[in-house]
Amino acid sequence: MTVTDHLASAQRTLQLEIAALEEISRHLDTGFSQACELILKCSGRVVVTGMGKSGHIANKIAATLASTGTPAFFMHPGEASHGDLGMVTRSDLVLALSNSGETQEVTSLLPQLVRLGIPVVSITGAPNSTLAREASVHLNASISREACPLNLAPTSSTTAALALGDALAIALLEARGFGPDDFARSHPGGSLGRKLLLRVGDIMHKDSQIPWVTNTASLREALLEMTHKGLGFTCILDEQKKLLGVYTDGDLRRTLDQQMDFHQLQVTQVMTPGGKTIAPELLAAEAVHLMEENQINALPVTNAQGEVVGALNMHDLLKAGVI
Incomplete structure (x- = not known):
């Protein structure tokens, strides 16, 4: 490949991911508002879970929520079935990510969450999947194709899920009236915290x-x-x-x-x-x-x-x- 080929590949990837973001923007409906209301009413924490690449995205979403006024943490779904589900309480809410909506490690948690009466918000690329159907609220992150030329490697789909998580975090931040002082209190060790906290x-x-x-x-x-x-x-x-x-x-x-x-x-x-x-x-x-x-x-x-x-x-x- 030449330099021109590399640049063309990069531009093609970015354009496909931009198209994916535009696509999920069109999917937004009242379900997004319902998800926000559920999270705002939650007296506990938002437990974010996902497997594989979705797990990496879930981890980042949890970190973003926690730093913008919504208490949250990441729970590995594989470990959850072997004891970590004990971290989830009846006052919590679960935000579950799976592009297929059929990831076994994630869907296997649903019966226990239902028994505990814990609301589930799902982000999937498959609105008719098990996770989408069984969740209290489903957010549609379906995209036409991955940026990967084989249409296999999670690329556009993970970008879409990440952006949807960011959209949730910012909507919640604005609903809570979360300001610079609040942000500084959750970032006391960084340069941003020093700028916002030091008098x-x-x-x-x-x-x-x-x-x-x-x-x-x-x-x-x-x-x-x-x-x-x-x-x-x-x-x-x-x-x-x-x-x-x-x-x-x-x-x-x-x-x-x-x-x-x-x-x-x-x-x-x-x-x-x-x-x-x-x-x-x-x-x-x-x-x-x-x-x-x-x-x-x-x-x-x-x-x-x-x-x-x-x-x-x-x-x-x-x-x-x-x-």
Whole structure:
């Protein structure tokens, strides 16, 4: 095969899988809404099961449901018949996947699930199959053909089942009003969790670590404070500890360009009045946005009364994994 042949094969595969997704989109009916309602009413967990390639898809669907507000886990149907069915309780719901709808390891679970009164939502490519008929609700994932040129290897069918699982997860997410904070709580260890959970107050420098001088300080005193605290700036405060302005590395360069006498200057003569600030309760990700938008590298942190309660710079955000 030539490079052109490889590319043609890839494009053909993708087009067939796109066609499969369009096909299952046309299959959607009130059954999808019924499945959502069943899951929303479920007081337990969604137990997702499937064998072979369908099992791999089922595992991913379980993970997606669990991370978007619907408690779920994967149960291997072969192991279920040898004791793992004990993980399923009467308050749970089973989401079963099988393209043929006749997978023995899956259909053999149905009698016991019926006896326990556990609702079953099935995703199959065969609406007249055993699994489709016996389920409380069936979702039709039938497709015209696999992307495999032999029409044998599960390709378009697994893509269709996966997409239908994603559609379920997102519909449930929206119905539950699942928001960014909820998502962050289920992803606390990743970079996304850090961006969504970390507040400015969690990473800012506090108390004696805050660089500041009074409005009567000389420029020399301000520079010594900047050097000592190492954040690239210092705050200038009035008698009530309210922020009057900041003096930054950038201000220092501008002072040098103007060839001013450092020994004669008060810091208030060369400071940046006011300056951008951020509240401690805001997300650290918002501090990144504020710094990038204003092309600055550090921020004073102020409370509702305008008092400086902290300081942070871009390095702090980088170290915390927010960037």
